[in-house]
Amino acid sequence: MSPQTLVGASVFEQELYDHLTSHAEGESDALRRYQELAGTTSSKAFRYLAELILEDERRHHRMLEALAETVRVSAELRGDEPPIPYLDLHKDREAILEATEQLLAIEKEDERELKRLAREMRDFKDTTLWELVLEIMRADNAKHRKILKFIKHHAKHGL
Numbered sequence: 706m707s708p709q710t711l712v713g714a715s716v717f718e719q720e721l722y723d724h725l726t727s728h729a730e731g732e733s734d735a736l737r738r739y740q741e742l743a744g745t746t747s748s749k750a751f752r753y754l755a756e757l758i759l760e761d762e763r764r765h766h767r768m769l770e771a772l773a774e775t776v777r778v779s780a781e782l783r784g785d786e787p788p789i790p791y792l793d794l795h796k797d798r799e800a801i802l803e804a805t806e807q808l809l810a811i812e813k814e815d816e817r818e819l820k821r822l823a824r825e826m827r828d829f830k831d832t833t834l835w836e837l838v839l840e841i842m843r844a845d846n847a848k849h850r851k852i853l854k855f856i857k858h859h860a861k862h863g864l
Contacts, residue, residue: 714780722780725773732766750834757841794860801860805853812850819843 708726711719739762743755771788778787794801823839830836 709777711777711780713782714777718776718780722773722776725769725776729766729769729773732762732769736762736766753834754837792859792863794856795863798860798863802857805857805860809850809853809857812846812853816843816846816850819846 708723711722714722736759739755739759743752743759746752746755775787775789778785819839819842823836823843826833826835826839
């Protein structure tokens with residue numbers, strides 16, 4: 706991406722936008738490198754793990770682009786809908802809080818099950834990717850709980 710001057714942006718907004726777009730470009734380089742490595746190795750294990758990382762890197766790239774575009778839309782005051790919405794978790798507050806509690810319970814049960822499975826597979830940690838896959842799933846589960854706790858907090862205490 707070439708640098709873009711945002712119409713009506715403050716110095717802070719312009720610097721933030723520039724930083725985000727620059728970081729997104731760096732993510733593109735990482736994506737290309739992972740893609741290249743995954744495509745040239747004869748190791749199925751490395752290819753599998755590189756693909757897992759690629760999925761995350763692609764999502765990170767999309768998120769950075771959406772964040773940069775959100776800063777642009779906000780700074781330029783054109784009235785466009787930003788890709789990353791403003792917090793409005795006060796809308797449908799009760800339904801959101803109820804669903805969040807249910808989803809947190811599911812994620813907590815998932816965590817207990819993943820821990821149990823990890824203990825069962827401990828003997829295979831030096832010959833398979835199984836334990837690592839479960840650790841990755843647990844990290845995702847922790848991320849889901851963090852998102853749900855954010856939702857719960859802001860639905861409860863938001864405007």
